[in-house]
Amino acid sequence: MDETADLPLVDQHCHPVVLEPLDRAGFELLLTEAHEPGPAGTSQFDTQVGLAVRRWCAPVLGLEAHADPDAYLTRRAELGPREAARLLLGACRTSDLLVDTGLRHPGLCEPAELAGLSGGRVHEVTRIEAVVEELAASGVEAAALGPAVADALADRAARSVAFKTVAAYRVGLELPADPPSSADVRRAADRWLTDCEWKDRYRLDDPTLVAHAVHTSLSLGLPLQVHTGYGDPDLTLHRADPSLLTPFLRALPPATGPVVLLHCYPYHRQAAYLANVFPQVLVDVSLAVNHVGPRGPAVLAETLELAPFGSLLYASDGFALAELHHLGAVLFRRALARVLDEWLADDAMTADDARRIARLVAHDNARRTYHLEPS
Template structure:
């Protein structure tokens, strides 16, 4: 039975702004392709991804949207998903998420997958784009830029990308490529040229520390909100290099410039909360943590994230990728977790009800609207 109380009722009705997510697959996903998408670790021989906290949450909270009983067996779940087909599955889960706007990272997409407009159409929402800057740099390298022209070429390519209609932010995955233990200073032009020469001769992904620093400082120059992956991800990441506290010196140097959005953060969400509490332009979410824990533990994660975070600094994101279930499960976990926390504080007389409802609206929708300049009344909900 759903939890009751005025905060729960308010959050169930509140259309969310998902400030960081990805597209979903438009292909039929047989077990061998669906199951690896459930976890950051993929699928291992003899171990089902359904036998994880997120797998259990999918069977409990997503099965009813496929007309199955709660806790339906994995085989039944997969068979029903296949029977309905990807279009109907995506429509059901995206509609159930009840979002009014989606900020979509287009730098990492499932193939074949939804465009931002297709994702928003299935959700009954509006779409906005987040430009991944590493992809801009790698596309520039693929076009044959010279080392001497790299710095100016990257700046021009990034400016072209952010001036596309609907772009509201940029993103970096520096946490994956180098980690955050970087020299915080802006690199000199000659240093960038030498580093570009090394990278262009070697090829491959952008992993040079000097060029990653240059990318981050270029992001500041672009003037849009900057999203940074922090905390856990897949096995390509060295987790201890993704602690956002390592950004402290860089945040000091860039104070007063662009909003910095720390994505996901777990298990460093307390470090991220500290940064948000002491740096004016730092904000955070707990992102994919919510669907990986599911509603059973979402409240605990949000309680820790909000121990010292100013209430205008926490945003909602699903970081859903590949499977539409994560759009629904992320939103459900956020609503239930935040409502449980706020309602408990109201019941204990630690918050007034009006304060709790303001915090719920700020976190679920209005903080993102303000930071990204989104319209107050989204036409998708008129």
Template sequence: MPTGPVQEALDALPLVDHHCHGVVTGDLDRQAFETLITEGGAWPGISTFDSPVGVAIRRHCAPLLDLPRHAQPDAYLARRAELGPGEVHRRFLAAAGTEVFCVDTGYAPERLTTPAELVEPVGGTAYEIVRLESVAEEVAAQGGEPGEYADRFRVAALEAVRRPGVVGVKSVAAYRTGFDLDPARPSDAEVTEAARRLLASGAGRLADPVLVRHLLWTAVDLGLPLQLHVGLGDNDIRLHRSDPAHLTDWLHLTAGTIPVMLLHCWPYQRQAAHLAAVFEQVYLDVGLALHHVGPARARAVLEEALEITPFRKLLYSSDAYGVAEFHCLGALSFRRALAALLQERVDDDELDLPDALRLAEWAGAHNARRVYRLPGAS
């Protein structure tokens, strides 16, 4: 185990996870579990336990189920089933040491815990992040006239963000169109014509570039922090189009408006760092990547992100989805990686210890509290 004063401070710090999801409430068989721990799905003859994330689960999560390190998959899943989803959930969230969870509720093909259900076993605080594509698709599913779409979406989005506990919004534009879009706000006529195409198609999926642009500008009008998925995702994403550098012109146009939170970022953590360094409103995390590479490689990912990122711009997220292991593994990877990087700078006399401890608290909790205006912000 890594040691040192920075590691000790981070281990004791209650984290603020500024982007995560709920966990599946029912029992999981092997195929369901293996599908949930990968972005690629479970394939015949290839076990996702034989991947970096699968190995990390067996190494770091097995002891929390009273199993030896590196427990074999069948033993791991049998013990998980024996304990039941509620106890598994409690153990891993308690081990994560996360105090505040900002929960994206917009994607739930399985029955997931609500924000309140997610934190109930550990007594944390949960807030909600509204996924704007889900709101737009609900509006489109209700039909109506194309010329009414923009106003109806605006009203529905306002209603959604006024729900108690909502602190931000999110877009998955990276999945739907990518970021290489015309950065300008679309005209009313353009939105009406795009809505006409969407409603006539009956597709239900918001993937029209004009409507995605309209969604992003609506987010600006809402005034809350906007989370943007960047980089790594499932095979629905076109990775080269999710490079956040494509957002540069849009960020110029939206300067002075809302905080823009670049989520996950791998393999574009350096591009995201550049944007955070040159645009006041841009922040980043490397969340999803951390549990997929595991503690063994989390430092390498975070190290690139921190080459030029201002320390007030780095946040923690787990992007945990479906299985509680990811809440635990994400927190462990983040604490170890950040502690190692900061402690090395202290040891090399590039940073003094009080500054290192302050920067660790910023990244692990205080930056998120400040941006999302949560209690305890500093």
């Protein structure tokens, strides 16, 4: 499937990049989901992501493929972080980027800068937990928090293409099928705000308030992105299994907007099952493809065992390093081509089928889900 190399992509989930100089330790830490560097004598270049940077990013910066890590970082520094980002992002050939603006990190660029560097259109995805935390930090009282959340999310819906929840990190994915009552929200707000004041930190980790924010966001009609599966050490992995969402999904009214399961690995087969039986569920395998190296086609093929072709979206989950956006695009295109070539070799479909499926996954499904105009 040579055509996949030229397909424009809609990156339906990513983050801004850092445009400040990074030393080797800082760069390597951003290659991993870990919060701390590895043991002395080890390197994040000795991972699938590290190998992929040397293979696929080095030529974009003017080096030979498989360049030495020191040579790569030296060249990156010579170009400067902004020029390196421009080259790497531009080579993705991404028409649209849906950017989660709720994850904070020193030095991240503004969404408008990401658009300028990538040459694509940027659309905001609002992280609902961040909205609640901002309200709490502003001094809202417990009795007013529930209605204030509804008002704030309605306001953000007017300038966002989707909402996102990180409930998997905060309370796990066993979300209640029904929204909590106003009385329950008020009691939870009183407990949570008191705890926040004592800790001097606003982190939404109350199950009732998370459920209130999730159900409220769904009522506004925008797609809801849900982190599932693999993530950083703040996550307890088994509580991020998307199959835990089954009672919640079963109870949603048929008119509910799309629920998009992000990442999914190593539960991508569970996520594919959910997409198979719940028409409003869509999935991606972002983050995973970068981290599993040559096994990317296997992960994609396993997802497509059950996921309808109209339910799979492309995303890079690129964060902080433009290298991760670039690898997401390169490795996903290669994985998709490999899978489709195998199906063609088995006479499981026609070449026209393969081209149509590639277009669906690369951009058409995302444009339909998020109501994006073709570029």
